[in-house]
Amino acid sequence: MVRAAVLRSAGAPLEIVDIDLPGPGPGQVRIRLAAAGVCHSDLSLTRGMLRATLPLVLGHEGAGIVTEVGEDVTTVRPGDRVVLNWAPACRACDSCAAGEPWLCENAATASTGLYASLPDGTGLHPGLGVGAFAEETVVDEGAVLPLPDGVPLDSAALLGCAVLTGYGAVHHAARVRAGETVVVYGLGGIGLTVLQSARIAGAARVIAVDVSPEKEELARLHGATEFLLADDSTPKAVRGITGGRGADHAFECVGRGDAIRSAWSATRRGGRATVVGIGGKQDMVSFSALELFHYARTLTACVYGSCDPVEAVPELAGHVLAGRLDLDALITDRIGLEDIPAAFERMAAGRGGRSLVVFDR
Structure with missing residues (x-):
């Protein structure tokens, strides 16, 4: 069982519960989350401002360590540090062919499928295809980006969105x-x-x-x-x-x-x-x-920055390692899963910068 933040319906209170997360299937990767940023898109999902298939596990800005890979996965292996990519490009649609993978027509496909369940058997969808407000998640191989050495794993979560x-x-x-x-x-x-x-x-x-x-x-x-x-x-x-x-x-x-x-x-x-x-x-x-x-x-x-995350994450990591980009300065609150509703309140009130859910604090 995995602890996660579940949204059953728009406007409903966020529930911190245990979920059943199956292992990775072919082409999938299981990640133990180190941290996940609280983004305004997550707040918009709770309010129904963004369309989503419910119920779901919130969170899409995360980083962690690969614990298991399914068949045919070649780009990462257990033990690798990765950043989660909530909009992986299919590399085959018209937008991708035009050199605009950030507009990929199939990037949201994963968010509509079931990937986990509640103890009563109710199926769960991954928020924005990721489900990062959980101790662990399972995503397609295209949704993980290797994190260059030297970048702190927890603050690296912010590289995935903000x-x-x-x-x-x-x-x-x-x-x-x-x-x-x-x-x-x-x-x-x-x-x-x-x-x-x-x-x-x-x-x-x-x-x-x-x-x-x-x-x-x-x-x-x-x-x-x-x-x-x-x-x-x-x-x-x-x-x-x-x-x-x-x-x-x-x-x-x-x-x-x-x-x-x-x-x-x-x-x-x-x-x-x-x-x-x-x-x-x-x-x-x-x-x-x-x-x-x-x-x-x-x-x-x-x-999504009008850029390809596969190329952008190494570029951003270079700025972090050179001291030009300060990830820790963006984080004003380090919290647990149970503190996400309070983080939403701060965000709605315009207080602070990024709240970061840190696992195993």
Whole structure:
């Protein structure tokens, strides 16, 4: 039996229970989790904002050690340290063939199947194909990425989602260049990673924006040169900081229509606004036809860092080992499975950075 965090239905309390987890089948890998990050997507799943097949084991941002492999597995073996990949590319669909594995049309297939069960026989689905809020999980071979030596196993969990997404938004989607100005809306785990990544890219000014004044110290720790409280005047304040021009790049890491609109307005003429946050389908954003033409800005979304995790994890590990990327600074709370609901409350209230579930603390 394996201890896990189970969501039976949207809006229901999270249950910490024992589940029955079968061994790996052909092409599958069993992992003992070392740690799992608490992501906003997990909160969205509990609230029903993201579609999911229920009941499920939450969690998708994790790292651990391979304990068993099924037949035909060739890329990892027992004892290997790995990062979990919640969106493994099939390498065969049109998006993969076009060189965009982050948009793989089959990446979510694993989340719809049963992989474990409750003691009463009720089948369970792995949240986002991973089920990382558990002491152990079983995933397809494509969902495990070898972790380079030297990177701490617990904090490496963040490489699987927050860090890969935030870093990729800066370096792969927006392609920030040295000397440019960046503004970042929302300072959760992804937003803080965007701050660090903008610094790595050599941005001259990095403006952090959040609704909570408590985030200023955290923002500056991660590379922000200025901090603004989010309100209707934020775009004007950004233009004031940038000599009336606006930021070269804006990153929206909140997932709200008003924040997207503000990020767009804070961007200079010809600049780029990148939406990283996941918003609701009823939350609309509007622009006039004239401003779209006049400002010639680019508005784009970034899914999973717009990069291939197979290539990105070694790249990120290189930055960690060189001291350019600080994973531990992103973690403000190290918790157990039973503390996940409180972590969701902090996240909803905009407090702290990443909460990390650490197993065998």
